[in-house]
Amino acid sequence: MSFDEFLRFMAILLFFILGGLIIYSLSLWMKPKAFSPASVFAFIVLIFSVFGASMGGVNYILETLPHYGEIEIPTSGVVKRGDVAYGIYRDVTGTVEVTFIDWGVLMPRTTGKDNSNFTLYIRNEDVIPIYCTVNWNQTSWDPPNADQFFTLTWNFGETPLYPNRTRKATLNLKVNSAITEITQFSFTIIITASDEPFIG
Amino acid sequence: MSWWIWLLILLIIILLWILKRVIVVAVTVTVDKADYYRGETVQISGSVKRGVSGQSGKTVALAIAPPEGDVYNLPNVTTDAQGNFNSSWVVPIDAEDGLHTLTATSLGVSATKTFTRIQRR
Numbered sequence: 001m002s003f004d005e006f007l008r009f010m011a012i013l014l015f016f017i018l019g020g021l022i023i024y025s026l027s028l029w030m031k032p033k034a035f036s037p038a039s040v041f042a043f044i045v046l047i048f049s050v051f052g053a054s055m056g057g058v059n060y061i062l063e064t065l066p067h068y069g070e071i072e073i074p075t076s077g078v079v080k081r082g083d084v085a086y087g088i089y090r091d092v093t094g095t096v097e098v099t100f101i102d103w104g105v106l107m108p109r110t111t112g113k114d115n116s117n118f119t120l121y122i123r124n125e126d127v128i129p130i131y132c133t134v135n136w137n138q139t140s141w142d143p144p145n146a147d148q149f150f151t152l153t154w155n156f157g158e159t160p161l162y163p164n165r166t167r168k169a170t171l172n173l174k175v176n177s178a179i180t181e182i183t184q185f186s187f188t189i190i191i192t193a194s195d196e197p198f199i200g
Numbered sequence: 201m202s203w204w205i206w207l208l209i210l211l212i213i214i215l216l217w218i219l220k221r222v223i224v225v226a227v228t229v230t231v232d233k234a235d236y237y238r239g240e241t242v243q244i245s246g247s248v249k250r251g252v253s254g255q256s257g258k259t260v261a262l263a264i265a266p267p268e269g270d271v272y273n274l275p276n277v278t279t280d281a282q283g284n285f286n287s288s289w290v291v292p293i294d295a296e297d298g299l300h301t302l303t304a305t306s307l308g309v310s311a312t313k314t315f316t317r318i319q320r321r
Contacts, residue, residue: 092271093261093305123273166263166271 016054076101076186082193085126092166094123101189106175115174122156122167129160132191133198134171140188149179158197225250227311229304235317236291244287248306254283260306262287267298
């Protein structure tokens with residue numbers, strides 16, 4: 001049994017104990033007739049409600065609290081570079097600009113979730129075809145040596161994006177499961193556009 | 201349960217329904233035909249309403265996504281006094297065959313219509 005599974009078991013047990021106390025208190029307050037259809041139905045409903053609430057509460061707690069094996073990824077800033085006119089948006093119609101990315105939580109050691117995706121839309125707002133590439137600001141990493149455990153890729157491709165066109169691209173951030181001491185980090189993503197293809 | 205609790209619940213439900221009708225923004229978009237040849241003009245129309253009231257002077261962003269490849273950006277349009285908008289798009293000569301998706305966004309709300317189909321002439 002992993003530490004996470006033990007925590008989950010203890011949380012469920014505590015919720016059931018709490019639920020039992022609530023049911024007992026309600027039974028004293030309601031004073032139903034013993035084994036009447038209404039009381040039996042109410043008791044069954046309460047049991048399922050407590051069980052459902054327990055599972056929901058456990059999942060909520062384990063999703064929101066950091067724990068062993070998790071890597072909490074704060075939002076990454078997104079910076080545009082290049083001397084061509086283009087935009088980075090969250091939607092296909094280009095109404096919400098992307099200024100940060102929330103990667104969520106990765107758990108490479110406990111659940112095997114070692115990567116996170118983020119979809120954005122690159123919009124050519126110039127009169128010439130453009131090419132785009134993505135990277136991170138090497139000096140923006142905190143802690144400085146964390147970048148060795150991460151890989152950032154995307155599927156924008158190498159073909160040009162023509163004027164008045166938008167291309168959907170998905171960024172993928174992957175963490176190496178060998179990461180140990182680092183549980184929180186931050187960095188800045190740079191998307192660069194140019195009128196010439198990027199080589200290499 | 202006391203009757204006044206049921207009355208309170210009913211009043212809350214009615215209030216939420218009224219608020220939804222008054223506050224929620226709804227965007228609609230449509231085109232004049234189901235199928236188009238390359239070179240034909242797609243007539244686009246729609247509306248932006250808050251509840252039952254048309255929203256005038258609102259910017260509407262439009263985009264058409266082909267079945268594969270990059271999305272076509274259309275110029276933004278502005279709603280009229282009744283909250284309606286119109287636009288048009290000429291199907292490119294090199295447009296792909298297949299189902300296209302038109303998206304209209306205004307006031308943070310989007311409407312999507314996947315009904316435009318380009319047939320090979």
